[in-house]
Amino acid sequence: MPNRHCRLFHVDAFTRQRYTGNPAIVVLDADHLTDEQMQTIATEVNGETAFVLEAESGDHDMQVRFFTPRHEVPFVGHATIAAQYVRAKKDGKPGGRLRQRTGAGIVEIEVTDVDGDLRIAITQNPPSLGPVIPEHHRRQVLNALGISSPSLHVDCPLQVLTKGGSRLLVGLKSNDLLGAIKPDFEELARLTSHVGAEGYFVFALVENNGVVGTESRMFVPALGIREDAVSGNAHGMLGVYLVNHGLMTPKDGRVVFQGRQGMWMRRPGMVEVAIESSGKVAQSVRIVGDAVIVYEANIQA
Known part of the structure; x- marks a missing residue:
């Protein structure tokens, strides 16, 4: 849709020090974006990008879609860490446990306070x-x-x-x-x-x-x-x-x-x-x- 704005965050995951760890892009409130727009954004920022969306059914609390600069992928670990960190930090979402739907199925997320900051845990079925x-x-x-x-x-x-x-x-x-x-x-x-x-x-x-x-x-x-x-x-x-x-x-x-x-x-x-x-x-x-x-x-x- 034209003239719609999104909040975009550049996040370094698996670290607490900027410019280290693995960078990811997080886009909040992405429900209004089309698949083509999501791909365009991921290509423009030239990074693995997590789009955070509302839940679509009762078996999950929210969903995240992942795009590389080339195409959509089912799941990205560091981008999940980044997305849940931003969601809790910037939107004041409650900590504790939640269920995140991905292209690879539902994963369990736990957000905890550790040493004055947030830490994210992902639990899923084994590969x-x-x-x-x-x-x-x-x-x-x-x-x-x-x-x-x-x-x-x-x-x-x-x-x-x-x-x-x-x-x-x-x-x-x-x-x-x-x-x-x-x-x-x-x-x-x-x-x-x-x-x-x-x-x-x-x-x-x-x-x-x-x-x-x-x-x-x-x-x-x-x-x-x-x-x-x-x-x-x-x-x-x-x-x-x-x-x-x-x-x-x-x-x-x-x-x-x-x-x-x-x-x-x-x-x-x-x-x-x-x-x-x-x-x-x-x-x-x-x-x-x-x-x-x-x-x-x-x-x-």
């Missing part, structure tokens, strides 16, 4: 464990990432996981190797249809003072994202993968760890991951993150 890719595709992917076979963690098969989008998980034996990755983005995009994964999530286990966590990098050139700063959705996949392959052992049916990403982009951020499981089978995934508003604006749609 699907896909195939371990065959040897000839394995070699192609490693060549495209600039990774040698001896650099791989021996207990980490190259496996596809899917939740909304799909990612190929690649485990390295040391986090020191993450900085040496030299991706061939054109080749990685070409391989997407062959390996069945839109992106490549490369990670390593790290231990600090006896506490195990992860460091990672992610490349999604098929979606127009050469390197993603900090991905909540991929960290959920990673948690399920680590439990399934026995790389993290549940205590009282739960695994909790911190995943760090974005250091090589000078946009460090942190995701807290909790997996509820029965043995090696994940029952639910919880992603927790902070956010900070960088700026807000009124735009004409």
Whole structure:
């Protein structure tokens, strides 16, 4: 519609420090926008954009649609953190629990006060464990990432996981190797249809003072994202993968760890991951993150 204005926010997610973490755009009160207008806005701002809308039925409290600069996608973790942070902060929405409808189904949101600011938690069903890719595709992917076979963690098969989008998980034996990755983005995009994964999530286990966590990098050139700063959705996949392959052992049916990403982009951020499981089978995934508003604006749609 002409002459209608929207409130737009630029938010950094999985951080409390501006200009770090993963940036997302949030548009509030987007119910009057058409699909074409949503896509136009996402293309104009050249970022992953979350459009917040009212609920359409009684099984959810509100809904969010996600657009990349190229097309709509079912779910974006960091943009969900950003959208719920803005909604609570700027519209004074109550904290506690709510249900958010997405293209990937309904996810549970919890907004809590932590250290004088808001923290957002997303709880959802676990991703699907896909195939371990065959040897000839394995070699192609490693060549495209600039990774040698001896650099791989021996207990980490190259496996596809899917939740909304799909990612190929690649485990390295040391986090020191993450900085040496030299991706061939054109080749990685070409391989997407062959390996069945839109992106490549490369990670390593790290231990600090006896506490195990992860460091990672992610490349999604098929979606127009050469390197993603900090991905909540991929960290959920990673948690399920680590439990399934026995790389993290549940205590009282739960695994909790911190995943760090974005250091090589000078946009460090942190995701807290909790997996509820029965043995090696994940029952639910919880992603927790902070956010900070960088700026807000009124735009004409």
